[in-house]
Amino acid sequence: MSPNPTVELTLPVMEDMEIAATKTAEVVAKAMGLDEMKTAEINMALIEACINAFEHSKSKENIYITYSIDGDTLIIKVGDKGEGFDSEVVSIPNIDEKINSDHKRGWGLQLMKELMDTVEFESTDAGTTVTMTKNK
């Protein structure tokens, strides 16, 4: 096996295509020996990252995912070529405020942060890449 095995996946912007990303994640997680709960957490975070890339980027182009195994750490990058955003100005969602509000969505970033060990965003006008890690 190469020192840092990497799987690359390209997804078109199509409904429910995030499920394809989770199937690949399951194979990689199994190869690493990650347990069921950590695999499920990765899948959930990945679903949210893909949905953000699909919807928030307003991009009609493909999104790109890489899964890299670095020792006991899985590194997942989800990139799009849509409009960027500033993750620092995204407010932390609160259920009390969502109830009776017209905007009930906006949970993706918070879920990614809670479910993964690290989450970082790099965003420019040319696109956004979210890098998430999960330790074994």
Add this chain to the structure above:
Amino acid sequence: MADFDMKVKDNDGVIVVTTNGYLNNYGGEQVASLCLQKISEGKTKFLLNLANTDMVNSIGVSILIEVIEELQGTQGVIAFCNLAPIVEKTFNIMGISKYAKLYANEEEAMAEIA
């Protein structure tokens, strides 16, 4: 589109919705639409059995907040049972569990809310 369907029964006045498949925006809309219809017919107790839903997304779950909202101001209740651990964790992160009780199974839920 990922497969999603649901079964509905009225059990002692409790509307029990058993979902099957990925609870995404489509699934969330299906469940919320049904519940809102039942609320308009006077039903106020809902139990969502997610035994066959091991994957959700935040859009699908956030649509269910509409049902919580609609039940506020009534003596109504919405509860969930048979949640996969990741679904329960997601509900906790989103705060759904602050407004809806989570039960291990349908029997336990019915014993309390019926």
